[in-house]
Amino acid sequence: MPNSKIFNQALTEWVHVFMRRSMQAFTRWMNEVGLSRTQIGALMRIYNQGHCPVTSIGNELGITTPAASQLVDRLVQMDLLERSEDLEDRRVKVVTLTEAGxxxxxxxxxxxxxxxNDLTATFSDDEQLALAASLNTMVEAANQLGEDPELIPELFGHRM
Amino acid sequence: MPNSKIFNQALTEWVHVFMRRSMQAFTRWMNEVGLSRTQIGALMRIYNQGHCPVTSIGNELGITTPAASQLVDRLVQMDLLERSEDLEDRRVKVVTLTEAGxxxxxxxxxxxxxxxNDLTATFSDDEQLALAASLNTMVEAANQLGEDPELIPELFGHRM
DNA sequence: CTTAATAGTTAACAAGGGTTAACTATATCA
DNA sequence: TGATATAGTTAACCCTTGTTAACTATTAAG
Incomplete structure (x- = not known):
């Protein structure tokens, strides 16, 4: 078996295991807080950007401006978002996260x-150092794959 | 900085990069095929189990039996699922994937x-072998973390 | 054989979250 | 200044997908 095949299989397997662990925890949390995919998507976008206008939220999530407006409405009511006027262009409403958000x-x-953390604990000191090096190598390579997409919009956008 | 911290950071970073790549592709595909989270969840469960009765789909996805019945209905109409009577207990309807499904x-x-595949191509032969070893180590460790949960139900279950 | 339990469907209904259309307020351009 | 464009909201509507309640068909238990 060529090395590329070995590596490929190992990575595929790892991705599989990872999915089980990491996404499970994340989705469980998502269910617990009782927010929809779109709502989480909006919150994450705003978290990443600091603040943004209503329309751009819509664009990025792939929904119309009215839908975005209503979405923001609900999140404001839940005290997760704040709306305020943009001082430079008073048509614009700037949306930011509250502390709770x-x-x-x-x-x-x-x-x-x-x-x-659980995984870390299962390795010896030396193993950890070696594994960290491998991980960093892969991270670097992945980062240079080009088209480094934002996680959030794709993950939580509107399905058509 | 202790090794555990180094490893932890490296793994966190890698998970982050991974999320962008792997989940993005998966969710883009999900949007393309135009199925809801629940629908994909049902299909994946049946894929893993080969076949199962309607009620158990409901239980596993966290929805009521009527909801599961309707869900199956729609997927049958899309020619992704087939319903047939269980010969041993004729109350039970066994659900299986069609070829298309x-x-x-x-x-x-x-x-x-x-x-x-893109990532694989960026590494030399030797690198690939070394990285594969690291990955396998981590997969093994993760598998022994106990409570190896199924990916699907958590990921695609109903949010309450 | 009658009664109770189980698997599934159907019907009526509600909530979430999308759409378009119409409107207001502000900004920009000629 | 007047016409037009842009940001956002509100209203009316619709689809998806959940719920509960009522029903049918089959199996199991006394």
Whole structure:
């Protein structure tokens, strides 16, 4: 078996295992907080960007501006988002996360990474160092694959 | 910095990169085929189990039996599922994937793993062997973490 | 044989979340 | 200044997909 095949299989297997662990935790959390995919998507986008206008949320999620407006509405009512006027262009409403919103999203990230601690504990000191080197190599390579897409919109956008 | 911290960071980073690539492809595919999370969830469960009764689909996805029945209905109409009577207990309707259904799900898995080939190509032969070893180590460790959950139900179950 | 339990369907209904159309407020251009 | 474009909201509507309740068919138990 050629090395490329060996590597390929190993990576595929790893991806499989990873899916079970990481996405399971994340989705469980998503269900717990009782938010839809679109709602989480909107919150994550805003988390990444700091703030943005209503229309751009719609564009990025692939929904119409009215839909985005209603979406923001609900999240404002849940005290996860705040709307405020843009001082430079008063047509624009700038949307930002509340403290509660920020905490919620950070919780989600933490949920996703929780099992990592468990995994870490199973390795000896030396193993950890070696594995870290491998991981860094792969991260670097992946980063140079070009077209580094944003996770969020694709993951949580509207399905047509 | 202790080795555990180094490893932890490297793994977290890798998970992050991985999410972008693998889940993006999978979700893009999901959007393309125009199926809901629940529908994909049902198809994947049946794919894994070969066949199962309607009620158990409901249980596993966390929805009521009527909801499961309707869900199956729609998927049968799309020619992704088949319903047939269980010969041993004629109350039971056994649900199986059609050829089209099987192909669809396999396509989804392939979409998820597509970028892996690109990544493989960026490494030399020796690198690939070394990295494969690291990956296998981690897979093994992850598999022994206990409570090896099924991917599908959590990922695609009903949110309450 | 009658009664109770189980698998599934059907019907009526509700909520979430999308759409288009019509409107308001602000900004820009000629 | 007046006409037009842009950001956002509101309203009316519709589809998907969940729910509960009522029903049928089959099996199991006394």
């Amino acid at each position: 920020k905490e919620l999203i950070q919780e989600g990230f933490m949920a996703k990474n929780e099992w990592i | 099987k192909e669809l799900i396999q396509e989804g898995f392939m979409a998820k793993n597509e970028w892996i």
